Amino acid sequence: MSIQRLYSLPNCTLTLDGWGEEVGLGNGDSAGRPLLSILTSFECRFNGHDRSIKGGREFFEQLIATASAYAQQFLSGVPYSRERGDRAKPVVIEQVSSNFHRLTIYPQALTDDPARTQxxxxxxxxxxVQLFDLVEAIDQFYADSQTIPGLTLSLTPVRKRQTTPKQPLAKRALPAALGVAGLATAAIAFFFVPVPEFRPTEEAPSEAATDVQTNSTDTAANGDNPPAESESSSETAESLNPTSDLDEATDEATEVLFSDAPLIVEPDVVDQLMVQLQENLFDSWTQEHSFEDALVYRVAVAENGDVLGFKYVNDAALVRVDETPLPDLQYTLLDPEAAQQEPVAQYRVVFTPAGAVEVSPWHGRLPEASTEQEPVELGTEITDPAQLANLNWDLYDLILDGLEDADRRSLSTDISYRVNMTPDGVVVDYEPLDDAASDFLSKTPLPTLAEAATESDRQDDQGQFLVVITQDGVLQVSPWQGF
Structure with a gap:
């Protein structure tokens, strides 16, 4: 069966053609995605160049090996070793200037025809940017387990003699020389310090002992009881210290809040509370922050807008929680039964390193309940990493096939969507996460894909994914809570 793989980036497009067979049901791969095991030809095309690079598997292996080695050299500043006959290799990359790199292909190295010359x-x-789009396409190829799985990149460590010290020997030896000189100077200075004189301890006069004994007798005669006062002080201190019972009650109430509390599903109320929560967080976020990774939390909000509890979604959120306003805004719950009866709306809150606060419904747009007492039944969320990885590839292919290249490259800013998918690869729900994403929604295949879902599909288990289309036209798909 003929198979084609396309790895498209803004400045480079890599196309692989080959043969394979349908994926079996027992090998753990995503159903319906064939394995490309034999490469017959490839084509690499760069924007701005009329010609393209074409060839077979041997030529492809030389191209990806040379590009990967040159990229490592360019980023690290450590040149890779060049062997004799380097010019005889089919692919050579050389740096022409600070922003240009020359990719040269020698056809005579790939054929036995002596008529071809250099x-x-x-x-x-x-x-x-074109070179590293090629490297990114190669990285996507290596990450694709369904395309030539036997072809891997062989990396070897750089020899120590090939590296060059960043500082000259004289500059590196200067701290040691200064340390030795300082130690010698200190030794000479201590030589002139006089030896301290020893003075025996003088005994206290007998009058002081007499005064102490008299004061002790007077205290006993007046009937004072200092030990009783000490015990009273310790009891008071214990009553002021927080106990572990309070923390346990708060944690139990928080767990009940997220698992058993009824959900607020009216769209108007959910939107109103979401806007109110975002404004409160933004106005209260006055602490200085220095984190580099986004902090993600799951937050429960009451009908009056109070923050009743929050949970950590990633490790950075746990470590950097003091740099957010959530601990100050949280209303402490002590009674688990009260938490079970309190209607709440749950949101996904993200504090970005750039200082922005992003708030979106945790469960997306839920249908309204028929009665206030009837809870909304939610499908089980898929958390298996292997299953999420397979669905991640399926969703990527579905969206990429339904996007026009001209449309996704016309964006002026990054846009984001939340998408729900069943284990069978059916898109059942989606939500734009910003205004630009809402305006661009009609140009995506998401509405068409969701309309094809049946009622039974919507009641099935679902995996949640974050879909981002960058302003450069690059499509990015990842699980909502990571792998």
Missing amino acids: SESISFDLMT
Whole structure:
């Protein structure tokens, strides 16, 4: 069966053609996605160049190996070793200037025809962004387990003699020389310090002992009881210290709040509480922050807008919680029974390193309940990493096939969506996470994919994913809570 794989980036497109067979049901791979095991040809095309690079598997292996090695050299500043006959290799990359790199292809290295000479070589002058789009396409190929799984990148450590010290020997030896000189100077200075004189301890006069004994007798005669006062002070201190019972009650109430409390599902109320929560968090976020990763929390809000509890979604959120206003805004719950009866709306709150606060419904847009007492039944969320990885690839292919290249490259800012998918690969729900995403929604295949879902699909288990289309036209899909 003929198979084609496409790895598309803004400045480079890598296309692989080959043969394979349908994936079996027992090998754990995603159903319906065939395995490309034999590569017959490939094509690499750069924006701004009329010609493209074409060839077979041997040529492809040389291209990806040379590009990966050159990218490591360019980023690390450590040149990789060049062997004799480097010019005889089919692919060579050399740096022309600070922003241009020359990719040269020698056809005579790939054929036994002696009529071809080096004058027939093909050169491409690539900008740095074009070169690293090629490297990104190669990385996507290596990460694709369904395309030539036997082809892997062989990496070897750089020899120590090939590295160059960042500082000259004289500059590196200067701290040691200063340390030795300082130690010698201190030793000379201590030589002139006089030896301290020893003075025996003088005994206290007998009058002081007499005064102490008299004061002790007077205290006993007046009937004072200092030990009783000490015991009273210790009891008072114990009553002021927080106990572990209070913390346990609060944690239990928080767990009940997220698991058993009835959900607020009216769209108007959910939107109103979401706006109120975002404004409160933004106005209260006055602490200085220095985190580099986004802090993600699951927050429960009452009908009056009070924050009743929150949970940590990632490790950074737990470590950096003091840099957020959530601990100050939380209303402490002590009674688990009261928490079970309190209607709440749950949200996903993200504090970004850039200082923005993003708030979205935790369960997406839920249908309204028929009565106030009837809870909304939610499908079980898929958390298995292997199953999420397979669904992640399926969703990526569905969205990429339904997007026009011109549309996704016309964006002026990044846009984000939350998408729900069943184990069978059916899109059952989606939600734009910003205004730009709402405006662009009609150009995506999400509405069409969701309309095809049946009622039984919507009641099935679901995996939640974050879909991002960058302003450069790059499609990114990842699980909502990570792998």
